Amino acid sequence: MADARDAPARRVVGIDMMRPESPRADGGMMSFREACGALGKRATRLKSADAALAASDASMKKCLTAADLLLLGVGGVIGGGVFVLTGAAAHDHAGPAVVISYVLASLTSMITGLCYTEFAVETPVAGSAYNFVSMAFGEFAGYLCGCNLALELTIAAAAVARGWTSYVATLFHASPDALRIRIGRGVHDEERGSSSSFVELDFAAAALVALVTALLAYGMKETARFNTSVTAISLLVIFFVITFGGARVEKENWTPFAPGGVEGVLAGASVVFFSFVGFDTVATCAEETRDPGRDLPIGILGSLGICAVLYALMSLVITGMVPSSEIDVQAPFAVAFRDRGMPWAESLISFGAVAAITTALLSSLMGQPRVYMAMARDGLLPMWFGTVHSRLGTPVNASAFTGVSTALLALTVDIETLAQLVSIGTLVIFAGVCAGLLVRRHTPETAIHEPHDTSLKLRQPALRRVACLTLACVAFAAFSSSLVARGVALGGAAAATVSFNSLPRHHQPTKGFATPFVPYVPALGVLATTQLIASLGALAWARFGVYTVLCSALYVWYGAAGIRGGWGPGSDGRLDAFRVMRESDDEGDAEGGMEMTPVGEDEKGGAGRGVSGGVSGGGGS
Numbered sequence: 013m014a015d016a017r018d019a020p021a022r023r024v025v026g027i028d029m030m031r032p033e034s035p036r037a038d039g040g041m042m043s044f045r046e047a048c049g050a051l052g053k054r055a056t057r058l059k060s061a062d063a064a065l066a067a068s069d070a071s072m073k074k075c076l077t078a079a080d081l082l083l084l085g086v087g088g089v090i091g092g093g094v095f096v097l098t099g100a101a102a103h104d105h106a107g108p109a110v111v112i113s114y115v116l117a118s119l120t121s122m123i124t125g126l127c128y129t130e131f132a133v134e135t136p137v138a139g140s141a142y143n144f145v146s147m148a149f150g151e152f153a154g155y156l157c158g159c160n161l162a163l164e165l166t167i168a169a170a171a172v173a174r175g176w177t178s179y180v181a182t183l184f185h186a187s188p189d190a191l192r193i194r195i196g197r198g199v200h201d202e203e204r205g206s207s208s209s210f211v212e213l214d215f216a217a218a219a220l221v222a223l224v225t226a227l228l229a230y231g232m233k234e235t236a237r238f239n240t241s242v243t244a245i246s247l248l249v250i251f252f253v254i255t256f257g258g259a260r261v262e263k264e265n266w267t268p269f270a271p272g273g274v275e276g277v278l279a280g281a282s283v284v285f286f287s288f289v290g291f292d293t294v295a296t297c298a299e300e301t302r303d304p305g306r307d308l309p310i311g312i313l314g315s316l317g318i319c320a321v322l323y324a325l326m327s328l329v330i331t332g333m334v335p336s337s338e339i340d341v342q343a344p345f346a347v348a349f350r351d352r353g354m355p356w357a358e359s360l361i362s363f364g365a366v367a368a369i370t371t372a373l374l375s376s377l378m379g380q381p382r383v384y385m386a387m388a389r390d391g392l393l394p395m396w397f398g399t400v401h402s403r404l405g406t407p408v409n410a411s412a413f414t415g416v417s418t419a420l421l422a423l424t425v426d427i428e429t430l431a432q433l434v435s436i437g438t439l440v441i442f443a444g445v446c447a448g449l450l451v452r453r454h455t456p457e458t459a460i461h462e463p464h465d466t467s468l469k470l471r472q473p474a475l476r477r478v479a480c481l482t483l484a485c486v487a488f489a490a491f492s493s494s495l496v497a498r499g500v501a502l503g504g505a506a507a508a509t510v511s512f513n514s515l516p517r518h519h520q521p522t523k524g525f526a527t528p529f530v531p532y533v534p535a536l537g538v539l540a541t542t543q544l545i546a547s548l549g550a551l552a553w554a555r556f557g558v559y560t561v562l563c564s565a566l567y568v569w570y571g572a573a574g575i576r577g578g579w580g581p582g583s584d585g586r587l588d589a590f591r592v593m594r595e596s597d598d599e600g601d602a603e604g605g606m607e608m609t610p611v612g613e614d615e616k617g618g619a620g621r622g623v624s625g626g627v628s629g630g631g632g633s
Contacts, residue, residue: 042575042576044572044576047571047572050575051568051571051572054575055150055151056468057150058146058148058149058150058455058459058460059390060147061134061135064139064143065135067137067389068299069299071400071402072138072299072405072406073232073300074300074301074302075231075300076232076297076307077307078303078310079240080233080239080240080311081294081301081308081311081315082310082314082318083236083240084236084239084293084294084297084378085293085312085315086319087239087242087368087371087372087375088293088294088371088376089291089316089372090243090250090371090372091172091290091368094250094323095343095344095361095365095368096341097283098110098284098287098326099340099343099345101279101280101283101284102327102344103337103341104283105276105283106276106277106280106336107268107271107336108265108266108268108270108331109269109272109277109280110277110331111324111327111328111331113278113284114284114320114323114324116277117281117282117284117287117288118288118319118320118324120281120285120541121320122313123446123533123534123537123540124442124446125291125316126527127445127527127533127537128140128144128445129309129313129525130521130525130527131144131445131448132295132312133524134521134522135298136299136304136308137298137386138407139385139387140161140298140382141295142154142158142161142386142387144444144448144452145441145445145448146390147452148447148449148452148455149448149451151392153444154390155387155567156564157441157444158387158392159563161380162380162383165293166380166418166421168289169376169380170217170221170421170422172369173217173220173418173419174217175369176216176217176369176373177217179362179366180216180366182343192212193215194211215423218419220373220422221419221422222419224373224374224377225412225414225415226415227374228378229406229408229411229412230406231405232297235378239374242370242371243367246364246368249361249363249368250322253345254322254326254329256357257333257348257349258328260352262333263332265331265332265334265335265336266331281544282543282544285544288316288320289438292379292441293376293379294308294311294315295308296378296379297382299382309525326345330348333348334348334351343358346362376418381406381411381413381414384397384407384413385397388410392567392571397409398410435548435552436548436555436556437556439541440541440545442541443482443537443538443541445537446538446541447481447482447534449534450478450481450530450531451478453512453518453530454473454512454515454516454517454519455470455471455519456470457518477508477511480511481505481508481509481535482538484501484505485505485538486546487500488542492546505535
């Protein structure tokens with residue numbers, strides 16, 4: 013299939029819902045039960061890379077360079093948490109060995125980053141993990157991934173925005189809540205000796221979200237320039253901490269090096285791992301990258317490498333300046349410098365944290381609209397979300413929705429409540445991308461276009477091996493108290509990994525980047541992320557289960573309604589039930605160039621460039 017950029021650019025304006033066509037052969041309206049049956053076949057249909065490329069919008073400006081992506085990645089990864097999480101992990105878990113915790117966390121992130129990079133280079137379109145999982149496991153798995161991305165990025169952005177308000181207040185030596193407005197009758201808190209209101213409105217956080225959203229809607233190149241400036245500030249503060257703090261290190265503070273033993277180091281790794289979350293949003297900008305094959309690996313892997321080195325150095329500094337048992341968990345670096353006769357450094361560090369939090373917020377608000385846009389192209393959200401502004405080249409509608417929803421959360425919901433909802437969804441997505449690479453490499457290309465039953469049969473060998481690998485990794489995490497059981501589980505994971513070598517490789521990367529040592533590297537990614545998921549506890553699993561059920565119900569309702577109404581793809585995976593209004597870019601078209609064309613068919617009846625629901629389906633179900 014020819015690249016979409018070789019064809020005349022066309023923009024989806026809307027779906028023709030005035031004349032819905034039923035997918036039934038007799039022309040009658042499907043029952044809800046029949047529609048659910050059709051949806052069941054569609055749910056496991058794979059997304060084709062060619063279809064994803066064909067669905068990309070030519071009006072998205074390809075303006076981002078390798079340097080832009082690198083700094084967007086660094087800005088997204090380095091948030092205000094680096095000034096807090098290091099101290100918490102050292103004090104509560106690992107001691108000076110927190111540097112090893114950072115090494116382990118960075119290796120886990122790098123493994124996941126390798127898998128992300130291969131997918132992104134091969135399919136440089138907006139959507140990131142949503143696209144990757146859809147290509148490996150099918151539409152329903154991709155939809156759940158998209159829903160978790162929506163939860164992760166929106167809630168993370170809201171939590172970061174409220175954190176920004178706290179840091180700004182402390183920058184001026186006020187209490188963290190000084191800029192918030194309390195509403196409601198307070199409940200006495202005996203532990204704190206104060207009253208806490210039912211609601212604390214954070215107008216500063218909401219205003220910050222609105223400003224960053226406006227910048228993102230205005231243009232990606234302008235956003236990249238702003239990010240470069242603010243990231244430079246946070247990096248300068250980090251260099252200050254490393255340089256001046258390193259001069260005040262006392263080697264005696266590194267003894268004992270690992271007071272919590274191996275378990276403490278691993279627990280510390282699970283805490284600091286979330287310092288690396290943010291690199292994945294670089295992949296959502298693939299469609300706006302000038303040279304994806306060269307620039308995306310630099311942006312994703314380069315940002316992870318830079319942040320890993322900076323984090324390790326900062327952890328050595330804080331544990332060398334202060335004995336790990338005496339580190340202030342709330343403000344470790346600021347207090348350490350104050351106690352060493354540099355109280356002015358407290359404001360400088362707070363200023364650096366404000367800068368870092370600003371770029372972390374920008375990263376989250378940048379990624380989410382592009383996920384919405386990709387899902388709208390596949391018919392999983394209304395096409396309103398897929399609108400790209402013809403002049404600005406940005407997904408303005410999806411950006412506006414993201415900004416409003418995030419601002420409302422930042423305005424009203426406490427940061428601790430928000431933060432608890434994010435972690436498990438992020439890790440499940442990372443595990444899904446690593447497992448998806450294994451499936452993608454070993455799934456025949458014909459499985460995308462074959463009928464439903466034949467497609468599943470062709471995919472079964474790879475899917476069975478991934479299922480065995482995942483179960484073995486879960487068992488390894490579950491039987492933490494039994495060395496024998498863990499040994500058996502680890503042996504099972506190794507056997508499942510090696511068994512991939514007996515399968516033929518059907519998808520070899522051809523665009524300049526390949527994950528090394530497949531299947532071993534992706535399998536390590538599944539193992540590592542599974543261990544981190546297990547460390548989150550039963551409450552996090554329960555929240556994830558409830559959210560998954562709710563998203564699944566929404567998928568069934570929306571998908572079945574679309575099939576019954578004729579504005580969703582048919583059960584056989586073809587696009588004949590879809591009609592869109594296309595606006596031709598040819599200047600000679602009469603009366604504005606409006607025409608009705610079936611998605612998936614161009615004017616000559618061949619493979620088209622439609623971007624509405626069902627593009628992902630390729631040819632068959």
